[in-house]
Amino acid sequence: MSNGGDRQPPGVRPSLFLERQSYRRRRLMDAARLLPILGAALIAIPLLWPESEGDNGVPLSSAMFYIFFCWGLLIGVSLIFGFAARRSASRDDAESDADKWQR
Amino acid sequence: MATLNVLILVCLGYVVLLFGVAFAADRLAAAGKGAWLRSPLIYTLSLSIYCTAWTFYGAVGNAARSGLEFVTIYLGPTLVMISWWWGLRKLVRVGRSQRVTSIADLISSRYGKSNTLAIGVTILAVLGGTPYIALQLQSITLSFSIFAEADPTGLYREGSSVFWVAAGLAVFAILFGTRNLDANERHHGVVTAIAVESVVKLFALLAVGIFVVWGIAGGVEPMMDRIDASEIGQWNVDAGRWTTFVFLSAAAFVCLPRMFQVMVVENADEAHLRTAAWAFPLYLLLMSLFVVPIAVVGLDLLPDGSNPDLFVLTVPLSQGNEWLAMLSFIGGFSSATSMVIVTAMALSTMVSNHVVMPIWLSTQEGGGSVSGDVRNVVLMARRVSIAVIMAFGYYYYRLSGGGAALASIGLVAFAGISQILPALVGGLFWRGATRTGALVGLTTGFLLWIYTLLLPGMGGVLMTDSVLQHGPFGLGWLRPQALFGIEGMDPMVHAVMWSLSLNTMAFCVASLLSFPSPLERLQGAQFVNVFDHSVAPRGWSGSVAQSEDLMIMTQRILGAGPAQEFFQAEAQQQGGRTRLPEPTPVFLERLERELSGSVGAATAHAMIGQIVGGSSVSVEDLLAVADESAQLLEYSSQLEVKSAELSRTARQLREANTKLTQISEQKDSFLSQVSHELRTPMTSIRAFSEIMRDTDGLSVQEQTRYAAIIHDEALRLTRLLDDLLDLSVLESGRVSLNMGGDTLRSVLDRAVSSALAGGSHTLTVRRSIASERLPLHTDLDRLGQVFINLITNAQKYCDADEPVLTISAHDVGGQVVVDFTDNGSGIPPEAQSMVFEKFARIGGDKAGGAGLGLAICREIIQRLGGEITYLPGQGGAAFRVRVPLAYRQAAQ
Structure with missing residues (x-):
């Protein structure tokens, strides 16, 4: 996130910055919305693994590694999104974020 | 070796610690120093009551049985949390803006504030919560039994210990969950205690895990x-x-009531979700x-046949690490207690707000100004419902035999409570969802869950093996674990699939087919x-609220001390001029929130509403008002019609009355006139007849004269009576007209000759014969009578020296107009309106008429369809007679 919006030089027209900000924010929200779909897809992937027949199945340690890696990934993205959302929210307290973030 | 007694002491000590934490949190919050109590961290940690004893012990057991399958029950919540922007944010916003107290309250509020639905959800939640509580009992009992096995004193019996655990948990939940009714205090204390518990159980599990990986296995790689x-x-x-x-x-x-409680009801700030979205999945991880x-x-260390559900305890014990085992036991115990506290709190709130309070309020007259202490009722209701819920859990445990794996019991509860999901999601995202749909869907899912999962899970007590194997009444396609003959599915998957899909289908179909009430549509x-x-809940406008009434009511619910404190604080905030605060909207809103923590939002709202006088307008009020005003409008228009009718009638009556009065006056004057007219000749007749009878020696001449006078007077009487008779016949309309055709000229000829015949007067009649050739079709004799009368009148009353009567005739617009104008002084203006009245005589009695002539004339002409009027300003007396011209056929 650019923090140019916090302290704008007086000569700069604010609309340009706000425009860019809200565009960025909307894409961020898009990402946040897509995150659960990504998560569901990642969780569904183990269903494609072969059934364990004899010794050629997927070892449990690999499965654990995969699951916990995906899990951590989702948490990380969610964390980044959370911080970004907080920064955006505190940046324009005056504006109703619910309205702006809707679209 | 830790003995049972030590264990029990540790448990009690832990409980005391929790009470201490809750108490300290309350104190901090009351002192206004508890900002961190409302931090996102506490919120996230309080969410961890999702992890119960089932999670603590059962996850390991599940992993030992079926590998990574256990992780699914953590992945689901993770997905929900990271999609908070879609779902939870809306749920929390709705919950806050609608002042929801439980999931039953939310569902009922969405579907038109239907209490039926709230009761349904409450029953579902209680039944779904029952196996869950049984699960906590089982886990605690099992963990006790582990220590008991190692206890040399050996005074342990499983049956009685389950009972004592259940009773202990019930007492604990009652003490903790219904400590007081104040919304804010309760929340701070319990939430903080739960947060502490969640740290304890995470710490315990991590400690065991670290011990296992680095203490036993020797590092990550070997592990x-x-x-x-x-x-x-x-x-x-x-x-x-x-x-x-x-x-x-x-x-x-x-959907879980306890999750809803901490996630939505206890949520202090929507922004906390942002942190919880990543922090709670991290906790689960x-x-x-x-x-x-x-x-x-x-599995490696312990002998075959040992219960994998208790590996968390038995692994440290087997390594002789008693303190770790004790820590692990505390972890499991805290999982169970926090779950039981919050579940009991949530369920008892639902039961008391949706079942007990409506019943109790309906039995009390006067609603808001109830007599007695509401607190006792609410507290009692909550305590009893906690005890009953715990008893259910105990009996479920006994019925299910306590042998089933922990995880499967938890899943039974999950499947039960998930039946709310279609109504919940549909209510949040689909405006077309209706109350009927929600009821039908919930009922369908609920019954299927009971039939396919709950009853089979309880062993052979409530559902026999034959039903399980061959279906009820031998109907194979109704087998509880193979509906519609689909065999070979996992019973859990089978039950969830059928119950939730049919639930959703019933919900959608019934919603599509039914029609929502206006309130439902508005709530939707x-x-x-x-x-x-509706970001903020709608406020009161309490201009008419009585602070004193509010005070009395608040004392009954909160108790005298807290109520007075609350009111004094409010009064001070408002400026402190009076002892009682003004009923401002802000104050009323705070008061309602205060009360809602005790008796539920709906009840508190209703109670304040009764005192404030419903000045906060709800949809129902609006609807009622609209209805009422429509009725009023209708009524007033009816009234208007009626009043118009009445005024019309009154006017008619007035007119009739005036007419009657006039007629009565006319009759009176007529009678007096007639009697006067009759008396005058009668007096003469009587006088002269008496003279003739009593006087002797009358000369023949005198006798003749007197007789002539009597005769004249008798004639006059006869004429008068004739006229009267004639008039009454004419007036009553019983006259029969003798219609005939002739010209005006001949009628006038006859009238003039008969009027002037035998008269000594010198009236000259001027006529224009040419203009009199007008055809008439009328009663010629009657018309002639009128003309004669008019000519005679001129003869009698014309006071000119050489009286001249001018008769002129015209044809004006299909009417014959005949004017009789003499050259006398005419009729004085003040008498002109009276000339046609009966007995109206101008200028005294000199002509000896009865004054009926013109009245008769007017009647006759009216009968003939014409009109007779006096024409003023013609130089003398002038009368105009209009009669219809002869009809066309007469002219041809």
Whole structure:
């Protein structure tokens, strides 16, 4: 996130910055919305693994590694999104974020 | 070796610690120093009551049985949390803006504030919560039994210990959950205690995990090798169960009453979700990180047949690490207690707000100004419902035999509570969802859940094996675990699939077919479009509220001390001029929130509403008002019609009355006139007849004269009577007209000659014969009578020296107009309006007429369809007679 919006030089027209900000924010929200779909897809992937027949199945340690890696990934993205959302929210307290973030 | 007594002491000490934490949190909050109590961290930690004793012990057991399958019940909530922007944010916003107290309250509020629905959800939640509580009982009992086995004193019996655990938990929940009724205090204390418990259980599990990985296995690498070498060392998860459980746990995470309680009801700030969105999945990850290692090591170290559900305890014990085992026991115990506290709190709130309070309020007259202390009723209701819920859990445990694996019991509860999901999600995102749909869907899912999952799970007590094997009454397609003949499915997947899909279908179909009430539609709009409107709950406008009444009511609910404190604080905030605060909207709103913590939002709202006088306008009020005003409008228009009718009638009556009065006056004057007219000749006749009878010696001349006078007077009487008779016949309309055709000229000829015949007067009649050739079709004799009368009148009353009567005739617009104008002084203006009245005589009695002539004339002409008027300003007396010209056929 650019923090140019916090302290704008007086000569700069604010609309340009706000425009860019809200565009960025909307894409961020898009990402946040897509995150659960990504998560569901990642969780569904183990269903494609072969059934364990004899010794050629997927070892449990690999499965654990995969699951916990995906899990951590989702948490990380969610964390980044959370911080970004907080920064955006505190940046324009005056504006109703619910309205702006809707679209 | 830790004995049972030590264990019990530790438990009691832990409980005291929790009470201390809750008490300290309350104190801090009351002192206004508890800002951190409302931090996102506390919120996130309080969410961890999702992890119960089932999670603590059962996850390891589940991992030991079926590998990574246990992780599904954590992945579901993770997905829900990271999609908070879609779902939870809306749920929390709705919950806050609608002042929801429980999930039953939310569902009921969405579907038109239907209490039926609230009761339904409450029953479902209680039944769904029952196996869950049984699960906590089982886990605590099992963990006790582990220590008991190692206890040399050996005074342990499982049956009685379950009972004592249940009773202890009930007492604990009652003490903790219904300590007081104040919304804010309760929340701070309990939430903080739960947060502490969640730290304890995470710490305990992590400690055991670290001990296992680094203490027993010797590091991560050897641990991984050990995992792969174990009997669960390969990925072997049933696809159906994997998907179903992820979905099921996600659904239950939202629908569970205790989750709803901490996630929505206790939410202090919507922004906390932002932190919880990543922090809670992280918590879940940490909780499950060491599950598989513990399971694998347990399978390795412990003898075959030992219960994998207790590996968390038995692994440290087997290594002689009693303190770790004790810590682990505390972890499990805290999982169970926090779950029981919050569940009991949530369920008892639902029961008391949706079942007990409506019944109790309906039995009390006067609602808001109830007599007696409401607090006792509410507290009693909550305590009794907690005891009953715990008793249910105990009996479920006894019925299910306590032998089933922990995880499967938890899943039964999940599947039960998930039946709310269609109504919940539909209510939040689909405006077309209706109350009927929600009721039908819930009922369908609920019954299917009972039939396919709950009853089969309780062993052979309530559902016999034959039903399970061959279906009820031998109907194979109704087998509880193979509906419609689809066999071979996992019973859990089977039950979840059928119950939730048929539930959703019934919900959608019934919603599509039914029609919502206006209140439902409005609530639907407010829920679905919660971000567009109604950010803040609507406020009171308490201009008419009576502070004293409010005070009395508040004392009854909160108790005298807190109520007075609250009112004084408010009064001071308002400026402190009076002892009681003004009923401003802000104050009323705070008061309502204060009360809602005790008796539920709906009841508190209703109570304040009764005192404030409903000045906060609800939809129902609006509807009622609209209805009423429509009725009023109708009524007033009816009234208007009636009043118009009445005024019309009154006017008619007035007119009739005036007419009657006039007629009566006319009759009176007529009678007096007639009697006067009759008396005058009668007096003469009597006088002269008396003279003739009593006087002797009358000369013949005198006799003749007197007789002539009597005769004249008799004639006059006869004429008068004739006239009267004639007039009355004419007036009554009983006259029969003798119609005939002739010209005006001949009628006038006859009238003039007969009027002037025998008269000594010198009236000259001027006529224009040419203009009199007008055809007439009328009663010629009657018309002639009128003309004669008019000519005679001129003869009698014309006071000119050489009286001249001019008769002129015209044809004006189909009417014959005949004017009789003499050259006398005419009729004085003040008498002109009277000339046609009966007995109206101008200028005294000189002509000896009765004054009926013109009255008769007017009657006759009216009968003939014409008109007779006096023409003023013609130089003398002038009368105009209009009669219709002869009809066309007469002219031809």
